[in-house]
Amino acid sequence: MFKIGELADLCNISADTLRFYEKNGLFQASKRSGAGYRLYTQADKNRLEFILTSKSVGFSLKEIADLLSINLDKSNRTCGDAKQLVDDKLAQVKEKLAELERLESSLQSLSDACCGGSESALHCTILEALATPKKPH
Amino acid sequence: MFKIGELADLCNISADTLRFYEKNGLFQASKRSGAGYRLYTQADKNRLEFILTSKSVGFSLKEIADLLSINLDKSNRTCGDAKQLVDDKLAQVKEKLAELERLESSLQSLSDACCGGSESALHCTILEALATPKKPH
DNA sequence: ATTGACCTTAGATCTTAGTCTAGGGTTTAT
DNA sequence: ATAAACCCTAGACTAAGATCTAAGGTCAAT
Secondary structure, eight states, X not given: OBOHHHHHHHHTSOHHHHHHHHHTTSOOOSEEOTTOOEEBOXXXXXXXXXXXXXXXXXXXXXXXXXXXXXXXXXXXXXXXHHHHHHHHHHHHXXXXXXXXXXXXHHHXXXXXXXXXXXXXXXXXXXXXXXXXXXXXX | OBOHHHHHHHHTSOHXXXXXXXXXXXXXXXXXXXXXXXXXXXXXXXXXXXXXXHHHTTXXXXXXHHHHHHHHTGGGXXXXXXXXXXXXXXXXXXXXXHHHHHHHHHHHHHXXXXXXXXXXXXXXXXXXHHTSOOOOO
């Protein structure tokens, strides 16, 4: 059994984060010691790793709760359920990517048009471009 | 002169947002009416458009404050100053893009490996993959 | 037996960019 | 002269995901 600090160290997160996950219904310890210390089993650690892996591919904690509920009741849920969550997330990520690519291209244009020199900014193309209203995208 | 609601409508933002910008030192009205109403000039509207255009290319309000301070003191600031802010932002955006591309590829792999069918999720490749710890990137 | 490292809780704080509410004053049109 | 539509302020609230604080209890080693 691991105490909270031990599990936190093993998984490279803080004990505070573990308490936070617990408060938000994501991740409970299997037991408490006589003194009230949280005690985590290897199975708990596996569950935590599921959570952290999910986080690392971009799922929010709320979405991870959905994934966990499928995982906890595998036999009554379908592959389609799991894939739907992944595909929804993928669509979100693609949307953000498109927005960031738009920003990247705007910023690149601004940068390319500006000499960047040490003369005064009186006629700076960047400041001029920013002063020009743009249509909402 | 525009009242706050008029300017807000013209610029497609809310009056609350204008008050919020003012509270945060980004954008003040030139005058107040006898009754205390904010009154904005065309020059104010131009400043607001600078802010909104900056926002639309991804600058945070804090960064916009920096841009504004250059814009307000053009003759004592350089093109280099302005370009630096743009290039810093561009670097941030590229970083986020790289991270999102990493997420996209992970999610795409998860999605591709899963049949997505209506059989039970007992052997779902997505759930199995998420249960497998990943090295921190 | 006491120090230091660890654990407990509840609740406050942070960031960003607003939005909303309460309680009140003003302007405009009828 | 009264109702609708607008404006004012201060301050609370939101999302997300933690992080930090205060005040205290526990455990291991010296």
